[in-house]
Amino acid sequence: MPRSLVCLALTLLAPSMAPAQLATRPTLTLAAVKQIVNAAEAEAVRNNWSVSIAVVDEHGELLAFRRMDGTSFASVEVSQAKARTAARFRTPTKALADRLTAGALVLLSIDGVALLQGGLPITVNGTVIGAIGVSGVTSEQDEMTAAAGIAALRR
Numbered sequence: 001m002p003r004s005l006v007c008l009a010l011t012l013l014a015p016s017m018a019p020a021q022l023a024t025r026p027t028l029t030l031a032a033v034k035q036i037v038n039a040a041e042a043e044a045v046r047n048n049w050s051v052s053i054a055v056v057d058e059h060g061e062l063l064a065f066r067r068m069d070g071t072s073f074a075s076v077e078v079s080q081a082k083a084r085t086a087a088r089f090r091t092p093t094k095a096l097a098d099r100l101t102a103g104a105l106v107l108l109s110i111d112g113v114a115l116l117q118g119g120l121p122i123t124v125n126g127t128v129i130g131a132i133g134v135s136g137v138t139s140e141q142d143e144m145t146a147a148a149g150i151a152a153l154r155r
Helices: 003-013 030-046 074-089 093-101 105-109 139-154
Strands: 052-057 062-067 119-124 127-135
Touching: 030 052, 030 062, 030 127, 030 139, 052 074, 052 139, 062 074, 074 093, 074 119, 074 127, 093 105, 119 139, 127 139
Parallel strands: none
Antiparallel strands: 052 062, 052 127, 119 127
8 A cells, every 4th residue: 555545545544633721811012001100100109119120021030120219229129029039939929928927937948938928919810921020128018019000001
């Protein structure tokens, strides 16, 4: 039997396979990230706060960063760690800090986890698509600034 007939016979006898369904999900665009960072910075300016702002994708990889004038250099790393933690754990960093306070000491064994308030996941229809982390003022003020950034997406 010629080779082309064998290939044709195998193709016809093979079970037909439907194309796999691929997930479609929202993702942060550069325009959305700029909107988040600008809104967070505007909140900080309104309150006369000097902060560092980091926005990451759903995996915790940096998409944008801004350090306002007069912000401490330590806040650079802290803001990014807060954002990364919120994205990777898919929860506000305050929730993790509260778990630590309640006795979940195992959290201390995880490298790179920021157990400080000020990191918030960015969600669309219940799916985490990224996170924002802010550092430079009190933890509560950091979180308020981060929330203002996320609120800009909802407008």
